[in-house]
Amino acid sequence: MLDNTELENAKSMSIIVTKGSLDWAYPPFILGTTAAAMDVDVTMFFTFYGLPLLKKDLNLKFTPLGNAAMEMPMMGGHIAMPNMMAMLPGVGHMAGGMMKNLMKKKGVATIEELREVAVESDVKLIACQMTMDLFEYSTDDMIDGIELGGAATYMEKALKSDINLFI
Amino acid sequence: MADHVLNAEGLNCPLPIIKAKKMLKSLAAGEVLEVRATDPGSVADFAAFCKQTGNELLSSSTEGDVYKFEIKRT
Numbered sequence: 001m002l003d004n005t006e007l008e009n010a011k012s013m014s015i016i017v018t019k020g021s022l023d024w025a026y027p028p029f030i031l032g033t034t035a036a037a038m039d040v041d042v043t044m045f046f047t048f049y050g051l052p053l054l055k056k057d058l059n060l061k062f063t064p065l066g067n068a069a070m071e072m073p074m075m076g077g078h079i080a081m082p083n084m085m086a087m088l089p090g091v092g093h094m095a096g097g098m099m100k101n102l103m104k105k106k107g108v109a110t111i112e113e114l115r116e117v118a119v120e121s122d123v124k125l126i127a128c129q130m131t132m133d134l135f136e137y138s139t140d141d142m143i144d145g146i147e148l149g150g151a152a153t154y155m156e157k158a159l160k161s162d163i164n165l166f167i
Numbered sequence: 168m169a170d171h172v173l174n175a176e177g178l179n180c181p182l183p184i185i186k187a188k189k190m191l192k193s194l195a196a197g198e199v200l201e202v203r204a205t206d207p208g209s210v211a212d213f214a215a216f217c218k219q220t221g222n223e224l225l226s227s228s229t230e231g232d233v234y235k236f237e238i239k240r241t
Contacts, residue, residue, distance in 0.1 A: 034181040037188035038219040107179040107206075117185055 012041040013163040014154065017050035022062035022099060022111070025053055028167045029114035035163075036121035043157045044118070045149070047128035050167075051135065054127050054142045058112055062096040072098065119145050126153060169201030169237055170194070176205045176233060183209050184216050187238065191222060194240040199225065202236040209234050 013035050017028045028044060036042045046054050053060075064070050065086040071078035072095075085091060103110070109117075118125065125146045132138075132148065139148070147153075158164045173190050175183035183204040190200055202213065210227060213236045217224040225237040 030181050033185055037181070037184050038216060107177045107182065109179070109182050109185075121188075 010039065010041055011163075012043070012157075012161040013165070014043045014045065014158045014161045015164075016154065016166045017044055017046045017053060018048050018167065020049045020052045020060070022060040022096060024167070025060055025111045026114075028165075029053075029111060029118060031165070032123050033114050033117045033121065036118065036123050040162075041124075042118075043124040043126065043154075043161070045126045045128065045154045045157075047131050051128060051131045051137065053111070053115070054125060054146055055137075056141065056143055058115075060096075060111055061092070062099050063092040064095045065092065072102070115143070119143070124157075168199075170198040172201045172203065174203050175209075176203055178204065179206055180208050180212065184212055187213070187216070187236075188220075191220075191238065191240050196240055198240050200238045200240065202238065204234045204236070205232055207234070209236070213238070 013031075015028045015032055019025070028050075032042050032044050052058075063086065064081040065083060067086075068080070071080045081091075081095070086095070125143075126149045127137075127139075127142060127146050129148045129150050139146075171190060171194060173183075173187055175186055178186070183202060183206055187200065187202050194200060202209075206212075213227065214224060216222075217238060221241050223239040223241060225239050226235070227237075228235050
């Protein structure tokens with residue numbers, strides 16, 4: 001296991017993270033941390049609704065609203081939730097709680113855990129400067145160890161990367 | 168016989184790989200890590216992980232519901 005930064009032929013991956021709900025936060029963090037564990041040089045660029053995933057305090061929400069493919073295991077079968085029901089007050093909150101409980105039961109890491117692993121394994125976390133300005137976030141709201149950058153910063157990385165994902 | 172054992176039972180993807188990587192980093196070259204997992208996906212994942220990182224997968228076996236991997240740090 002060599003330090004990948006010293007290898008000329010080291011593999012690299014970039015991910016644009018555009019969504020910050022509980023369910024959408026998983027794919028980028030799972031792939032980012034796993035790639036880093038496999039000695040891949042990883043850059044994650046957080047923009048628009050993905051940006052809040054860099055906030056110090058995460059309180060990730062989940063909603064079944066408009067998610068026609070969502071089925072939850074229940075009593076030996078699976079149940080979907082009609083929009084008419086999902087839009088009722090409190091239902092989104094309840095579904096979020098159910099999802100978190102299910103994840104805990106199945107040994108799925110929390111987003112907080114995966115993000116900590118990403119920081120520890122030197123994944124480059126870039127906050128989109130334009131989104132910071134647009135939604136009025138300050139660097140004090142964000143975790144330590146992130147960088148600020150724009151589209152050109154991302155492009156420089158992406159042009160050199162073996163894999164570029166938009167999630 | 169493994170020098171270190173990682174119990175990753177009950178953990179789901181990608182935690183067994185992440186935790187194994189963390190432990191492998193602290194091992195000396197030539198030392199062997201035994202990983203015990205219950206995630207069925209870990210069989211394919213540890214093979215891919217070892218192939219990519221160059222660590223040697225000495226064995227991949229099952230003991231009841233537990234998947235056992237022996238990985239030699241290179």
